[in-house]
Amino acid sequence: MLQLTRVLLSLIIITGVSSVFADDSCGEQAARITSIQGTVKIRRSTSLEWLPANLNDSLCGNDAVRTAAHSRATLLVQKETNIVLHERSTVRFTNGQPGKNGLLTHLLNLFSGEAYLRSRRPRELGIETPFVNAMHEGTEFLVKVNQNSTQVVVFDGVVVASNSQGKLSISEGQSALAMQGQAPVIGPTIDLRDAVQWTLYYPPVIDYTASQKSPSYQTLKPALDRYQTNDLTGAIAKLNSLSATQRTADYHILYASLLLTVGQVEQANQHLDQAQQQTGQNARILAIRSIIALAKNDQQQALKLAQQAQQLNPKASSANIALSYAYQSLFDIDKALESATQAAQSAPDNGLAWARVSEMELATGDVDASMQAARKAQTHNPKLAKTNTVLGFARLAELDLSDAEQSFRTAIERDPSDPLARLGLGLAKIRQGHIKSGTREMETAANLDPDNALIRSYLGKAYYEQRRGDIASTEYAIAKQLDPKDPTPWFYDAIYKQTVNRPVDALHDMQKAIELNDNRAVFRSRLLLDSDLAARNTGLARAYTETGFDQAASQEAYNALIYDPTSWSAHRFLSDSLAKTPR
Structure with a gap:
């Protein structure tokens, strides 16, 4: 029997019966290890021995994972639930059991340590401990298990915590604490960034x-x-x-x-x-x-x-x-x-400096200079992960998708914690038509650096392309909060709002994107800013049309052509708007 002085955290995850991790050795697999730093070990259900874990290892029912001191691991549970384990954390998966609506239930026991969880697909995700139970659908939250308490911190969405003494709803930005024999209570105000600083990329x-x-x-x-x-x-x-x-x-x-x-x-x-x-x-x-x-x-x-x-x-x-x-x-x-x-x-012999030059040359749109700098970085420090990351993005810019994907994979092997390598791999996969697997790479990137607004924007766009607009909108909202100066989430959110017949909101977001247009994120070329602004002016013109302002729409189409005379969409929209104008 488990001692009450120790917290047992259980996560009940409802997922589809079909799994991306199916394997003949154990049938339905519960998770896969997508990032390892330091010492991470696995204990298989058929053994008492802890063995070193490897990147992309799959976890079956009753397998356990343990992180040592100065270590981290990221797990992908089924298709879209990501879990980051802090140092000195131990988890175990149980065998999946058929649940309601024909779905498969997996149980994850967190015996000690800290876990950051992120799940966007609406599903039941429950937490059970001797002191508190919790339930959510599609959110981001942190769970910290101590010897005599459990702390839950919610970053997005809502988590309901309950035990025999009481029930509590925890909203975004709040924390809750559950002690033995006591009802869960709202915890003190905490700095959310400090709470997740161990998950960030430096x-x-x-x-x-x-x-x-x-x-x-x-x-x-x-x-x-x-x-x-x-x-x-x-x-x-x-x-x-x-x-x-x-x-x-x-x-x-x-x-x-x-x-x-x-x-x-x-x-x-x-x-x-x-x-x-x-x-x-x-x-x-x-x-x-x-x-x-x-x-x-x-x-x-x-x-x-x-x-x-x-x-x-x-x-x-x-x-x-x-x-x-x-x-x-x-x-x-x-x-x-x-x-x-x-x-x-x-x-001149500093490989990291040349990698940084390569990164910034790409941001200015000079792909050739970026490639030259990346090759210098590789010459001076061939083991540097960032070199392969910037090479990957340069190859993406040249539409060399296969080589780009290989560069990102090499970067991940050399530094599994780099979120930009995961983002790049996701983009490469999506551009090759593998949108679901590409999205999973972006989700891993978001877990490796939760405060990265650029990754959130691209992840939202990936969700949008899969017609999952509500989830996409959530990512755009988080990106706007993380970096209010970046026009990207405003632009993508405006497109989404146009598609769901919210023209006034779309108009506001498109105007904001244009206002912020001179601000651009990493890997966004200065040479593309004019075409960016043309695209946003075209989008603004569409928003004006949908709200009945046809003359304003025509003017914005003209503005788009001023910024980018080669914009096909601007020419087409101006033609359409003029065709509607009485003569």
Whole structure:
């Protein structure tokens, strides 16, 4: 019998009988591992032994998954429920049982740790613990299991928590706490970003392979070698084995960088503090702190810290890479490219700097320059995942879909935590006609970086293409909140609202998209801005027509042609609108 001092969390997931994970070894499979960082192990139902998990391993009924310290794992449950496990978490799946309406019920037991869950398809998803039960349909929430309590934090949607002592509805932005023998209660107000900071993606700014002249390089090399083979646990073990005299500022900066790859911000900041105590403030410390601020969507603080880093050492590649990210977050792509170029020029053998140049060249629409920079990055650091990510996007721009897909797959193998590689793989699959599998990759990307507005917008578009407008609209709403300056979700949401006969709302969203048009997300070309604006003006013209303003519609069609004379849709719409005008 389970002791009441320990929380058992159970998730009842209702899914279709047909499964994307069907396998002869166990029939209907419950889940698949889509991302691994650190040490993740599986215990099969037929064994008592914990074995190392591999990317894309399938989980059958009664299989268990465990994450070690400094580790994370992402699971895809059936088709559209994604679960991210924090460090020191243990889960077990039960065999599926036929439920109502012929659906299959799977039970997931979370014995310890923390899980972030995301499910957009309406389905029953229940939580059972000795202290509280919960039920939801299509939402995002966090569950934290301690020794004597369960905490539930809702980011989107509604979760109903109940036990024999009471029942409580938890809405977006709220948390609930359930203790033994007590009814669930609304918890204290929490910072939602802090609650999920362990799930976020923190892009690297230091290429340690370019630091071979550093006095501490040989000391840190065993840890670096482990990390470059995706052995994060081994890398940290090597750092822990160093003596006190070997734990220099470089040691603490590297340790902080490794911890950020699994979202452990608090511990990373502690190591940065220790590095600062030894050397005073330096460019690398400030650059990493800038990335942390950026991940929390504090763009002004990120810019301030990156500028301070660059002022301390104008030639520091880490400072200029961080500054490039800060400018990009503010949609200043020209300055972002300038900073990335400065990083590469100051350190010509820095593969990460050249990868960043490649990324920003692509954002300006220069595919050839992007490819050249990516090849330089590959020459200087062939093991760098980001190199393959930017190569993938450059190949997408050239419609080389097969090679693009392979580049993204290679990037994922080298860094399973990179959400942009997953986004790219999803786009490549969708453009090849595999919309459902492409959408699943985008869903994984959203779980790897829940605060990324760009990914949310593209995911919403993928849902829309499958005629799942309500779910698409939810993703657009989240994207608008995450990045109010990005026109993309406003544009896509306007298209959706036009299709469901909401012309006034569509008109408002299209006007907003045009107002924000000069702001563009990563990989959006400056050369495409005029065609973007033409498309949005055409959309605005349609919205005016649907609300009865034919003259305004004609004017917007004219405006669209001014921005992009080659726009077929603008020409067609202007022709249609003029045909209706009395002579």
